[in-house]
Amino acid sequence: MQIDSFERLINEFSRLPAVGKKTAQRYAYFLLTMTDDEVKDFADAMVTAKESIHYCKICANFTDKEICDICSRQDKAPIICVVKEPKDVTALEKVREFKGSYHVLHGVINPLEGKGPNDLNIRSLLDRVKNENIEEVIVATNPDVEGEATAIYIANLLKPLGVKVTRIAQGISMGSELEFTDAMTLSKALSSRREM
Amino acid sequence: MQIDSFERLINEFSRLPAVGKKTAQRYAYFLLTMTDDEVKDFADAMVTAKESIHYCKICANFTDKEICDICSRQDKAPIICVVKEPKDVTALEKVREFKGSYHVLHGVINPLEGKGPNDLNIRSLLDRVKNENIEEVIVATNPDVEGEATAIYIANLLKPLGVKVTRIAQGISMGSELEFTDAMTLSKALSSRREM
Numbered sequence: 001m002q003i004d005s006f007e008r009l010i011n012e013f014s015r016l017p018a019v020g021k022k023t024a025q026r027y028a029y030f031l032l033t034m035t036d037d038e039v040k041d042f043a044d045a046m047v048t049a050k051e052s053i054h055y056c057k058i059c060a061n062f063t064d065k066e067i068c069d070i071c072s073r074q075d076k077a078p079i080i081c082v083v084k085e086p087k088d089v090t091a092l093e094k095v096r097e098f099k100g101s102y103h104v105l106h107g108v109i110n111p112l113e114g115k116g117p118n119d120l121n122i123r124s125l126l127d128r129v130k131n132e133n134i135e136e137v138i139v140a141t142n143p144d145v146e147g148e149a150t151a152i153y154i155a156n157l158l159k160p161l162g163v164k165v166t167r168i169a170q171g172i173s174m175g176s177e178l179e180f181t182d183a184m185t186l187s188k189a190l191s192s193r194r195e196m
Numbered sequence: 197m198q199i200d201s202f203e204r205l206i207n208e209f210s211r212l213p214a215v216g217k218k219t220a221q222r223y224a225y226f227l228l229t230m231t232d233d234e235v236k237d238f239a240d241a242m243v244t245a246k247e248s249i250h251y252c253k254i255c256a257n258f259t260d261k262e263i264c265d266i267c268s269r270q271d272k273a274p275i276i277c278v279v280k281e282p283k284d285v286t287a288l289e290k291v292r293e294f295k296g297s298y299h300v301l302h303g304v305i306n307p308l309e310g311k312g313p314n315d316l317n318i319r320s321l322l323d324r325v326k327n328e329n330i331e332e333v334i335v336a337t338n339p340d341v342e343g344e345a346t347a348i349y350i351a352n353l354l355k356p357l358g359v360k361v362t363r364i365a366q367g368i369s370m371g372s373e374l375e376f377t378d379a380m381t382l383s384k385a386l387s388s389r390r391e392m
Contacts (some may be wrong), residue, residue, distance in 0.1 A: 003260045009245040012238045015230075016223050027212050029283050031242060032249055032258060034211075039246040042208045043239035046227060049205040050235040053228055062228060064199045087225050 006032075058128070060104040060121045062086045076101050078135045080128060082154060084108050084142060092140065100138075103128065108141055108150040117153055125154070129163050136164040143170045143188075202228075254324070256300040256317045258282045272297050274331045276324060278350060280304050280338060288336065296334075299324065304337055304346040313349055321350070325359050332360040339366045339384075 006028060013024035031039060055061070056068035063069070070076070070089070079100030083089055089102045105120045128134065137158055141147035155165045171189035172181050181189075202224060209220035227235060251257070252264035259265070266272070266285070275296030279285055285298045301316045324330060335350055337343035351361045367385035368377050377385075 002265065003249060003258065005241070005245040005248045005260060006258070009241045012241045015226075015234075015238070017226050018222075025283070025286075026214075028245070029281075030211075030213050031246060032282075034246070036246060038211075039242055042211070043242045045201070045205045045208045046235055046239045049201040049224070050227060050230070050232060052201045053199060062199065062202070064201060069198065085225075086228075087221070090221075 055104075058124075059102050060106060060124070061089050061102055071101050073101070075099075078133055079138060080125070080132075080134055080136075081138045081140050082125065083140050084147065084150075088140065100136075105141070105150070108146040109153060110146045120150070122154065122157070126157060126161070129158060129161050134163055136166060138166050138168060140168045251300075254320075255298045256302060256320070257285050257298055267297050269297070271295075274329055275334065276321070276328075276330055276332075277334045277336050278321065279336050280343065280346075284336065296332075299333075301337070301346070304342040305349060306342045316346070318350065318353070322353060322357070325354060325357050330359055332362060334362050334364060336364045339364075 009028045009031065010021070010024045013019055013027045014021060016024075019027070031042075034042070052064045053062050054064075056063040056065075056071055058067055058071040061068050061070065065072075070093075077100040079098075080103050081092060081098060081100055082103045082105060083092070084105055084107065086104055089104065092098055092102070103121070103125050105122065107115055107120050109115060109117055109120070125137075129137065137154075139151040139154055141150050151167055155167075158165045169192060170185070171192055172178065172185060178186070205224045205227065206217070206220045209215055209223045210217060212220075215223070227238075230238070248260045249258050250260075252259045252261075252267055254263055254267040257264050257266065261268075266289075273296040275294075276299050277288060277294060277296060278299045278301060279288070280301055280303065282300055285300065288294055288298070299317070299321050301318065303311055303316050305311060305313055305316070321333075325333065333350075333354055335347040337346050347363055351363075354361045365388060366381070367388055368374065368381060374382065
């Protein structure tokens with residue numbers, strides 16, 4: 001079926017993460033089975049979300065207000081949790097244990113992708129630590145090479161300010177088995193062992 | 197992150213086939229990283245495709261014209277290949293061997309889903325066989341219970357019209373191994389064996 005508007009739709013769906021030609025085609029076929037109104041609603045949801053959602057002025061997480069709900073909390077602890085992306089905030093908020101606020105870097109240092117410290121949202125973190133009476137900064141970037149490098153970089157910037165800088169713990173995941181845990185993780189789990 | 201427009205977007209993405217909450221969220225986050233214009237283009241592609249694409253007046257496949265490209269072919273063979281869905285036409289056209297036209301049923305008989313023969317695009321198939329000097333109808337519905345039942349139903353309707361009705365062959369797939377082929381397929385492959 002060679003229909004221009006259909007090919008265009010498939011191309012648009014192919015932009016989505018981990019969506020190949022086949023899946024995009026499946027989505028496009030499905031869309032044609034929806035009613036006109038449903039498709040218009042879908043399209044409108046996309047444009048509306050994009051137009052109404054922007055970065056929080058304080059933490060740079062996504063919000064549809066000037067300052068996000070988390071930063072607006074009155075009783076938040078003087079702790080900032082630094083993460084790579086907005087979806088990391090969603091993951092951490094699910095735990096319902098952390099009572100501080102977040103700071104979204106929107107990336108990590110990645111020389112291969114030409115991403116340096118200046119491309120990240122780091123400067124405003126320093127300002128926040130200075131102005132908000134922050135007692136601790138937890139660096140919660142992913143435990144991979146880029147995440148580790150970024151964590152070290154941030155820690156070096158923050159320590160001179162006299163704030164406590166911590167890193168989320170690394171070790172074997174809950175419910176996993178030693179037999180199937182990779183060597184790197186086991187090594188971290190051993191070196192970070194604690195007394196019982 | 198509890199943002200209404202974001203939740204709405206996730207819900208819309210969840211409608212897509214085989215897309216769960218997690219994947220929908222991933223798509224929604226990705227959309228926010230696109231530029232305003234890119235999102236508008238995406239949304240416009242959806243609405244435009246839905247508005248411009250409809251069923252071909254002859255075969256009921258998707259088209260943006262009154263009669264689809266395949267039905268408009270001048271030199272097509274007097275053979276109709278009956279399929280369940282438009283995407284089956286795409287699959288068969290990739291083979292580049294079939295020179296006839298198609299007829300899309302838009303479903304198969306499925307009592308569990310309350311779908312009977314009257315819900316399918318069958319009546320116009322009978323009209324086509326009568327009026328287009330069709331010599332053969334190949335029933336290419338899927339080789340599952342519903343597809344088989346639909347094939348038998350259609351064959352019974354067509355035979356009185358004096359047209360040759362055939363069914364696509366069933367057997368072991370090219371490149372597959374007998375060891376891993378299911379019993380039903382092996383049974384079909386045996387009973388449909390042919391002399392060499």
